[in-house]
Amino acid sequence: MQSILDRVPEVLRPASDWLVARCARLPRHTLAWASIGLALILLLSVNLFASSALRNAKADLTQQRLFTISDGTRAMLRSVDEPISLRLYFSKRLGEAASVYGRYFERVRALLQQYSDLSGGRVELAIFDPEPFSDAEDKAVGAGLRGVRLNQDGEVGYFGLVGSNSTDTDATIPFFTTDREAFLEYDLTKLIYTLANPKKRVVGLITSLPLDGGMNPMAMMGGGRQLPPQMIMEQIRDFFDVKTLAQDVKEIPADVDVLMVAQPDKLTPEAAYAIDQYVLGGGKILALVDPVAEMGGRMGPMGMMGGGGPSPEFVKLLKAWGVDFDASKAVGDIANARRVQFGGGARPTVTEYVAWLGLDRRSIDEKDVLSGGIERLNLASAGFLSKAEGATTQVTPILVTSPQAMQIPAEKFSGAPDPVALLRAYKPEGKLLMLAARIAGTANSAYPDGMPKPVPAKAEGDDKAKQDDAKPDAPKPDAAKDAKPEDDKSAPPKDANAKDAKAKDTKSKDTKAKGDNSATAKDAKAKGDNSATAKDAKPKDGKSAAAADGKAKEEKPEGAEAKPHKASGRVNAIVIADTDLLASPTPATRPSSSTRSTTCRARTR
Amino acid sequence: MHELARNTWIIAKREFVAYFSTPLATVFLIIFIALTGAFAFYVGGFFERGQADLAPFFQYHPWLYLLLVPAVAMRLWAEERKSGTIELLMTLPISPWEAILGKFFAAWAFIGVALLLTLPMWITVNVLGSPDNGVILAGYVGSFLMAGAFLAIGSCISALTKNQVIAFIVSASICFLLVMSGLELVLNVLRAWTPGFVVSAVSSMSFLSHFDRISKGVLDLSAVAFYVSLIAFALFANRIFVELKKAD
Numbered sequence: 001m002q003s004i005l006d007r008v009p010e011v012l013r014p015a016s017d018w019l020v021a022r023c024a025r026l027p028r029h030t031l032a033w034a035s036i037g038l039a040l041i042l043l044l045s046v047n048l049f050a051s052s053a054l055r056n057a058k059a060d061l062t063q064q065r066l067f068t069i070s071d072g073t074r075a076m077l078r079s080v081d082e083p084i085s086l087r088l089y090f091s092k093r094l095g096e097a098a099s100v101y102g103r104y105f106e107r108v109r110a111l112l113q114q115y116s117d118l119s120g121g122r123v124e125l126a127i128f129d130p131e132p133f134s135d136a137e138d139k140a141v142g143a144g145l146r147g148v149r150l151n152q153d154g155e156v157g158y159f160g161l162v163g164s165n166s167t168d169t170d171a172t173i174p175f176f177t178t179d180r181e182a183f184l185e186y187d188l189t190k191l192i193y194t195l196a197n198p199k200k201r202v203v204g205l206i207t208s209l210p211l212d213g214g215m216n217p218m219a220m221m222g223g224g225r226q227l228p229p230q231m232i233m234e235q236i237r238d239f240f241d242v243k244t245l246a247q248d249v250k251e252i253p254a255d256v257d258v259l260m261v262a263q264p265d266k267l268t269p270e271a272a273y274a275i276d277q278y279v280l281g282g283g284k285i286l287a288l289v290d291p292v293a294e295m296g297g298r299m300g301p302m303g304m305m306g307g308g309g310p311s312p313e314f315v316k317l318l319k320a321w322g323v324d325f326d327a328s329k330a331v332g333d334i335a336n337a338r339r340v341q342f343g344g345g346a347r348p349t350v351t352e353y354v355a356w357l358g359l360d361r362r363s364i365d366e367k368d369v370l371s372g373g374i375e376r377l378n379l380a381s382a383g384f385l386s387k388a389e390g391a392t393t394q395v396t397p398i399l400v401t402s403p404q405a406m407q408i409p410a411e412k413f414s415g416a417p418d419p420v421a422l423l424r425a426y427k428p429e430g431k432l433l434m435l436a437a438r439i440a441g442t443a444n445s446a447y448p449d450g451m452p453k454p455v456p457a458k459a460e461g462d463d464k465a466k467q468d469d470a471k472p473d474a475p476k477p478d479a480a481k482d483a484k485p486e487d488d489k490s491a492p493p494k495d496a497n498a499k500d501a502k503a504k505d506t507k508s509k510d511t512k513a514k515g516d517n518s519a520t521a522k523d524a525k526a527k528g529d530n531s532a533t534a535k536d537a538k539p540k541d542g543k544s545a546a547a548a549d550g551k552a553k554e555e556k557p558e559g560a561e562a563k564p565h566k567a568s569g570r571v572n573a574i575v576i577a578d579t580d581l582l583a584s585p586t587p588a589t590r591p592s593s594s595t596r597s598t599t600c601r602a603r604t605r
Numbered sequence: 606m607h608e609l610a611r612n613t614w615i616i617a618k619r620e621f622v623a624y625f626s627t628p629l630a631t632v633f634l635i636i637f638i639a640l641t642g643a644f645a646f647y648v649g650g651f652f653e654r655g656q657a658d659l660a661p662f663f664q665y666h667p668w669l670y671l672l673l674v675p676a677v678a679m680r681l682w683a684e685e686r687k688s689g690t691i692e693l694l695m696t697l698p699i700s701p702w703e704a705i706l707g708k709f710f711a712a713w714a715f716i717g718v719a720l721l722l723t724l725p726m727w728i729t730v731n732v733l734g735s736p737d738n739g740v741i742l743a744g745y746v747g748s749f750l751m752a753g754a755f756l757a758i759g760s761c762i763s764a765l766t767k768n769q770v771i772a773f774i775v776s777a778s779i780c781f782l783l784v785m786s787g788l789e790l791v792l793n794v795l796r797a798w799t800p801g802f803v804v805s806a807v808s809s810m811s812f813l814s815h816f817d818r819i820s821k822g823v824l825d826l827s828a829v830a831f832y833v834s835l836i837a838f839a840l841f842a843n844r845i846f847v848e849l850k851k852a853d
Contacts, residue, residue, distance in 0.1 A: 032845045043838040044806050047831050051809045054827040061739035062822035103817070 069114060073189045077119040080196045085124045086112060087162045089140045092129050094157030097150045101159055104178055108161075111188065123192060130158045146174040161188075165195040190238060203240040204256035206247060206275075208265040209293060209579060232582050247271055247311075252278040262288040263579045264314050269452040272313035276320070276446050280569030289314065290579040291330045291410040292355075292381040309383075309410065320446035321439050321571045322391030328410050331384045331433050331577075333357050334426055335402035338378065340419060353419040354426055355381040355408065357401070359435075365398045368438065370574065381413055382578035384433040393441030393571055397434045404428035436576040443571045450565040609706075612699045616707025617714070624715050633677065637719045640669055645726065657734025662726055663744040663820045667784050667812055670755045671777060677715065678759025679772040681708050682847065686767045701847050705840055709760055716752045720745065740822035747819030750832040751812055755780050757839035764846035780812075787811025810835075 023031065060068040088109065095102030109127065116123045130137035130145075132155060140158050141147070147156035161173040171191045180187060194200075205211070213229035236242060243256060248268040252259060252275065259278060264271075279285050289310040309327030318325050332354035340353040357379040364371045371377075377399070384407070387395045406429050408422065624630045641662060645651045649661025685691040694704055730736050762776040763769075785791050786807050795804050808814070815828040 028849065032849045036842050036845060039838050039841050043834055044810075046834045047809045047827075048802075048806060050827040050830040050834075051805075054825075054830060057826035059824040060822065061743040061824055063737045063739050067821070067823045103821075106814075106817075107821075 069111075069118065069185065073115075073185060074118055076189060076193055076196070077115055077123065080119045080122045080192065082166045082196065083122055083124065084119075084163060084165050084192060084195045085126065086116075086192075087139075087143075087164075088112060088125060088127045089130050089136065089145055089158045089160050089162070090127065091131070091150075091157035091159065093150055093155065094148070094159055097157065100178055101157075101176075104176060104181060105159060107181075108176055108184065108188075111184065112161075115188065115192065132156070143170060144172050144174055148175070161191065163191050163195050165198060167198055169195060169198045171195050193239065200239065200241045201257040202253075202255050203236060203242050204245050204252055204259045205242050205262070206245045206249065206259070206264050206267070206271070207262040208247065209263050209582070211262065211582060212244070230582055249274055252283065256283070259283055259285045260288075261285060261314065262582060263290055263293045264311050265309070267311040267313045269313055272311075272317055273447050273452055275314075276317055277566055279317075279321070279571055279573060280443070280445055280566040282570065282572070285573045287314075287318065287573060287575045288579045288582065289318070289325055289327070289383065289575070289577055290381070291327045291383040291577075292413040293579045294380050294583075317446050318385075318575060319388050321443050321573055321575075322388050322393035322395050322441070323385045323434075323437060323439065323575055324388045325383060325385055325575075325577060327383065329383065329407045330355060330381050330410050330413060331357070331401060331405055331435065332408045332422065332426060333401040333405040333433075334423075334428065335404045336360070336363060342419060349420065351419050352423055354406070354422050355413070355417070357382060357435075359399060363400055363402065363435075365396075368396070368398050370438070371398050377581065379435065379578040380580035380583075382435050382580075383410075384435060385437050385575060385577050386434060391443075393439050393443050395434075396438045396440075397432075397436070398438055398574070399435035399576070401433045401435060403430055403432055405431065405433045407433070435578065436574070439571055439573040439575060441571060442568060444568045445566060447565075448567060609700070609703055612703040613706045613710065616699065616704055617711040620708050620711030621714055624711070630715070633673065633715075634719050634722060637669070637673055638722055640673075641665070641723055642726070644669065657730055657736040659726060659730055659736065659741050659744055660820070662723070663748060663816075666748045667751065667816055670752055671780050671784060674716065674752055674755035675759045675762075675773050675776040675780065677712050678756050678776060679763050679769045681712060681760045682764040682843075683766055683769045683772045686850070687769070701844055705760070705843050705847065709757060709840060709843075712756050712760070713749075713753050716756065717749060720749055720752070737822065740820070743822045743824055744820040746824065747816050747828070750819070750829065751816050754783075754812065754832045754835045754839070757836040757843070758783075761839040761843040761846060764843050764850060783810060784812045787814035 026034075058067070090101075090105045090109075095105060109125075112123075112125045116125045128136040128140070130140045137158070140160065140162070143160075143162040145158050145160035145162065147158050149155070150157045159176050161176070163171045171194050173187060173191060176184075211230050211233050233242065240258075243253065245252070245256075247264050247266050249271045256278075259275065261275065267275075275285070291309050293309075310325075312327075315325050315327060334352065334354050336357045336359055337352040337354045338356040338358040339350060340356060341348045341350045342353075359377045359379065361375065364374050364377060366372050379399075384401070384405075385395075406427055412422065644665035645659075645662040649664055651661045682691070685694060695701070727738075727741055730741075731738070758779055759772070759776040762779065763772040766772050766775075788811075792804055792808055795807055809831070815825075815831050818825050819828050
């Protein structure tokens with residue numbers, strides 16, 4: 001090899017000598033123009049090379065780094081392991097009619113091109129101009145793209161994206177509107193992510209909070225007002241399938257990848273045991289507990305009850321994993337207090353509300369992947385965690401208060417708390433309190449003796465279980481009556497689900513099945529509708545309640561018995577002592593009458 | 606190398622000062638500032654847009670340069686040859702490269718001064734709102750680079766002729782072609798009868814699309830490479846033309 005390379009100059013030298021001698025005899029003019037021609041070729045090739053090779057070498061001078069692909073997207077693109085084809089439709093006529101779209105198209109195209117490069121070619125990009133009456137237009141319309149009218153003649157312009165993966169799952173952006181330009185990367189990444197991971201991971205959700213919207217419990221008597229789902233649920237659903245589980249669930253389904261438990265207030269011992277076994281068996285859990293859940297404010301016998309804290313069964317679980325949680329104490333922190341305005345009228349009072357925390361970087365663990373990069377986090381009347389004595393797990397704080405924190409009895413928050421009085425009675429305790437923690441390590445079961453004895457089965461409980469198991473038999477009137485007061489917290493989410501399935505037209509059977517799963521007596525109608533289409537509604541409509549019941553018994557206990565009791569295992573949990581950070585920042589999600597939520601409005605400083 | 610830089614610096618300094626000894630500088634600067642302002646405010650709808658940025662200001666720079674930069678460049682060599690001072694220049698103990706680079710940098714700096722005098726636009730927009738100053742900086746960098754490319758082409762054409770008017774018209778036409786080469790209008794005509802790589806080569810030579818990318822806030826290395834390589838090519842051709850024509 002080396003000898004061949006050595007010989008190359010020897011062979012070439014006579015040739016080059018001959019060329020130089022030959023050229024020297026040419027007239028000056030010819031030489032000059034030839035050199036310019038060669039330089040021109042060089043110029044063109046340098047630019048052709050630069051436009052493809054240096055495409056990703058750039059300095060993003062925009063202050064918000066609009067043109068820089070984030071690390072998250074890069075990692076996601078690298079992890080794409082099946083071919084994904086993207087078809088970008090853009091009508092040139094649209095770009096001519098509105099140059100804004102022409103430029104936006106260039107940006108979308110450049111970004112997608114970059115995605116394609118970063119994915120190592122597994123993301124393929126093709127660009128089409130859907131001219132009127134062309135095949136491309138038919139395909140664009142067929143894929144669900146939305147056209148805009150360009151002129152009086154009814155000419156239609158398209159600017160959308162259709163992605164499909166190897167299993168023919170489609171995802172589309174019907175039209176790139178310029179008002180979402182700032183979220184372009186998020187939207188595109190989301191689209192590719194859903195295609196690359198067609199099977200969404202499943203989040204099991206156990207909660208007493210109206211996370212999925214539903215009926216506003218405060219307004220239920222007076223006509224009832226629908227609450228919109230919390231924004232966080234919509235975002236979770238973008239990436240995960242959410243499976244709502246009841247608080248008396250007997251076993252966490254095996255397909256649940258992550259369990260999210262938010263303020264379970266009536267967790268049955270069996271359900272707590274199920275969670276315990278799920279976690280010890282390697283399941284991941286995100287737990288949110290709150291001494292004063294402002295979002296879950298419900299009507300109790302004595303008027304407004306401030307949430308009331310999580311079920312003691314769940315606190316027992318937390319203790320077994322290594323953290324103590326005291327549901328009777330909330331946290332105040334003067335150093336992180338948010339300024340609120342309360343009291344209506346002409347002269348509202350503005351003061352620091354010590355129970356509403358606005359945490360900044362000093363309180364947030366920068367190194368944890370969960371919280372890194374968060375500049376500011378708002379909590380409302382949070383609780384605190386402390387490491388349990390004799391804990392075998394490693395408890396790493398994620399959120400902490402300042403050293404000036406103070407413990408405030410939770411009963412101070414029932415009714416309408418007085419921010420001024422709280423501020424007056426404030427006494428710094430000189431100790432950091434832990435607001436959220438990551439727990440990892442081996443722990444023992446909270447139920448060393450195995451499955452707790454089931455509580456004496458009441459007729460009501462049976463009915464409820466039956467309904468929760470999604471048996472779409474016609475609800476018995478008495479069951480409905482019984483279930484209603486018991487179940488009013490879990491009912492709203494279901495309502496919303498059923499509505500989702502219909503309104504959003506998210507063809508996914510899952511959504512419908514979900515609506516079905518959780519259908520209760522209250523939304524019997526929606527249930528009826530769904531059960532006809534839901535894929536996994538096992539019993540046929542005609543089946544008797546008894547049959548359905550039997551089926552439920554067949555399945556569940558078997559599953560439970562098949563699994564031996566785990567006395568210990570590795571815990572992988574994140575516990576946050578506040579639930580109000582799940583709430584959307586819209587006042588509409590808060591109960592609207594006579595509570596502090598309406599009288600206290602967070603005010604920007 | 607040191608010699609080259611020193612002589613280039615001397616020539617550039619002399620040329621730069623020469624701009625201000627004639628009414629040329631005043632006229633050029635005033636017209637440039639008036640036109641950029643007029644285009645930004647009236648044609649670009651600076652106020653009507655209600656956005657705190659300088660996009661309508663930068664948007665018209667390619668078209669302004671199309672007229673104004675060849676006007677600066679046309680005299681660089683044509684005038685020397687017309688008046689015969691090129692003989693003197695070439696007999697000085699400097700190399701042609703030094704003369705070319707000196708003249709080019711002086712003219713480029715002169716346009717830079719014109720660009721700097723538009724800074725009140727930047728101040729205005731900062732008073733009125735809070736624009737993304739990174740994008741504005743990128744716009745200025747892109748505009749300056751583009752002016753350099755126009756200028757190098759103008760300088761090169763100017764070396765070909767004794768007549769300044771011809772130099773002006775020819776270089777304006779060439780610049781016009783380069784500005785237009787990224788537009789669909791031109792590319793569609795080409796697409797009909799040329800292979801794909803010619804179309805992509807032509808569209809990669811577009812002043813507009815490169816400037817557009819930079820003025821959005823992305824200092825793209827390929828766009829910078831485009832302007833720099835174009836300047837290098839034009840100055841190389843300039844060098845050859847000077848050599849070729851100095852005896853004419």
